[in-house]
Amino acid sequence: MMDNKINMEDFKKNYKSAKGFHHRAEQFSREGWDSVVIFNVASMALESYLVALCNLYGVMPMGHTYGYLVDSAETVVDVPSSLDDEIRSLDPIFNEYLCSLESYDSSILKLLDSDKLISICNEVSKLFNQEKISSICG
Numbered sequence: 100m101m102d103n104k105i106n107m108e109d110f111k112k113n114y115k116s117a118k119g120f121h122h123r124a125e126q127f128s129r130e131g132w133d134s135v136v137i138f139n140v141a142s143m144a145l146e147s148y149l150v151a152l153c154n155l156y157g158v159m160p161m162g163h164t165y166g167y168l169v170d171s172a173e174t175v176v177d178v179p180s181s182l183d184d185e186i187r188s189l190d191p192i193f194n195e196y197l198c199s200l201e202s203y204d205s206s207i208l209k210l211l212d213s214d215k216l217i218s219i220c221n222e223v224s225k226l227f228n229q230e231k232i233s234s235i236c237g
Contacts, residue, residue: 120144
């Protein structure tokens with residue numbers, strides 16, 4: 100699963116997107132936006148963080164569910180089992196396919212804690228090796 104070549108452009112794009120979506124989700128939460136909006140923005144942050152982790156180490160993410168993305172990320176970083184479980188618990192919301200609006204179950208979102216998803220994003224953001232990022236991004 101390891102590629103030898105790190106695609107820095109993809110990493111930079113996905114990492115920047117992840118941090119931006121994460122920041123907006125936190126901002127929207129502080130401002131009292133609807134939890135569905137916060138959840139959707141935080142979901143985009145989480146997906147981008149996981150893809151960026153793979154990009155950073157030259158791993159091609161396989162599949163397009165949180166489970167597949169975390170499987171790919173786990174080949175290069177240690178993901179605590181509790182965080183792994185929390186990430187995988189999100190897949191049923193998207194009916195196992197992140198980008199499919201046709202199979203997206205928005206009725207479930209009313210029951211979810213958007214703050215919990217922001218917390219997951221906080222934990223995933225800590226998985227990035229800042230020294231590695233500095234050494235390859237200059």
